[in-house]
Amino acid sequence: MFVVIAIFIGVASLIGGYIAIHHEDLSVAIIASGLVSLFASIIFLLLAAPDVAMTEAAIGSGLTTLIFFYVLNKIRQRND
Amino acid sequence: MIKKWIILGILAGMGLIFFDLFSAFRGNETLGKTADYYARHGAEEVGASNIVTAIVVTYRGFDTLGEVTILFLTAAIISFVLKIRQEDILPNRPIRITSELLDSASQVIVPVIFMVGIYIFVNGHLTPGGGFPGGAVIASGVLLMILSNPNFSVSHKVIAWVESISGVGFVLLGVMGILFAGGFLDNRVLGLGDFGKLFSAGIIPFIYSFIGLKVGAELSNILGAISHAQNEKN
Numbered sequence: 614m615f616v617v618i619a620i621f622i623g624v625a626s627l628i629g630g631y632i633a634i635h636h637e638d639l640s641v642a643i644i645a646s647g648l649v650s651l652f653a654s655i656i657f658l659l660l661a662a663p664d665v666a667m668t669e670a671a672i673g674s675g676l677t678t679l680i681f682f683y684v685l686n687k688i689r690q691r692n693d
Numbered sequence: 694m695i696k697k698w699i700i701l702g703i704l705a706g707m708g709l710i711f712f713d714l715f716s717a718f719r720g721n722e723t724l725g726k727t728a729d730y731y732a733r734h735g736a737e738e739v740g741a742s743n744i745v746t747a748i749v750v751t752y753r754g755f756d757t758l759g760e761v762t763i764l765f766l767t768a769a770i771i772s773f774v775l776k777i778r779q780e781d782i783l784p785n786r787p788i789r790i791t792s793e794l795l796d797s798a799s800q801v802i803v804p805v806i807f808m809v810g811i812y813i814f815v816n817g818h819l820t821p822g823g824g825f826p827g828g829a830v831i832a833s834g835v836l837l838m839i840l841s842n843p844n845f846s847v848s849h850k851v852i853a854w855v856e857s858i859s860g861v862g863f864v865l866l867g868v869m870g871i872l873f874a875g876g877f878l879d880n881r882v883l884g885l886g887d888f889g890k891l892f893s894a895g896i897i898p899f900i901y902s903f904i905g906l907k908v909g910a911e912l913s914n915i916l917g918a919i920s921h922a923q924n925e926k927n
Contacts, residue, residue: 663821664745667813671829676912679836683919 619659626652639685647678740885740894741818749823750897754878758863761907765860768911775922783924788843799841806834814905818894824901828908835913839920847917856910859903866896866903 629652632645650673657666724732731748739747749757813820814827839845870879880895887893 664823664826667822667826668829671826671833672912675833676829676836676916679840679916680919683923686923 615659619656622652622655622659626656640682643678643681643685646681647674650674650677736888739880739897740888741897742888743818743821743823745821746818746823746897746901747894750817750900751878751880754867754900757904758867758878761860761863761904764908764911765856768914771915772918775918777922777925781926783926791841791843795841799837803834803837806837807831810834810905810909814901815898816891817901817905818897819891824904825908827901827905828910829912831905831909832912832916835909836916839916843920846921847913849914852910852914852917855906856914859907859910863900863903863907866900870896 626649629645629649633642633649636642636645650669653673654666654669657663657669723729731744731752735744735747735752736742739751741747741751810827810830812827813822813830814824817823817827835847839847866882867878869882871877874881878900880897880900883895885893885895892898
């Protein structure tokens, strides 16, 4: 069971990473990179590191995503 | 063309080096000398049931002080870089109205998020987590407040006071270790108490509370600075 979940999450984060790099819409790419962090935090939880999982979920998929969105907004303002 | 070959050559060389490391790697069957000492004596010497916390706050407490300082420097540098002059502020930035759902939900969820964050760092010596995850969770609560109300600004006075008091408190507790126990950041200042209780493990709960507040304040300050920088004229 553990291996099945781990493989599933691994494949999902690979797909997320691919979308984050290659998608044309930058906001979709940002959300995909946040998803990769979320999957990583589940992996940390499965590997018995709940404290790392909490930090990854809060910083990786929460704060960083918002910071990317703010930066994207700023760049769009400049380009307009 | 030749550039590609050079890159390929470098990649192949790196692969060779790492393959050597990889093939020579043997996992440890038993704990190393230091890890073994921590695992055997951690509970009785430090009194924390979370061995990671025992190592981070006590055995490697000085490193943690350094980490907190680095985080403080990062927050300070970000605030410095993102500082905008008064005349560059847009008077009325067009703001998209927050959806009703986010607005109402954030009023319910934000206190709960703060409570979870405080729980994580207060119980750092008993359950997984500690000051850094707790502080990050608190900052994500502040993030939700900013998202639900774009005009929300993080109060610099509150941040500065929380941050300074927790930083000074951390160092003072460490100095008390020199005066009343074995050395800087020795946690036996307060007595170890009953194993597994909230008030046990000496000064670990207090240090982790200080770290949690400090990390939370720093990350909130970064978020506030970035959100405020959106008001800058182009």
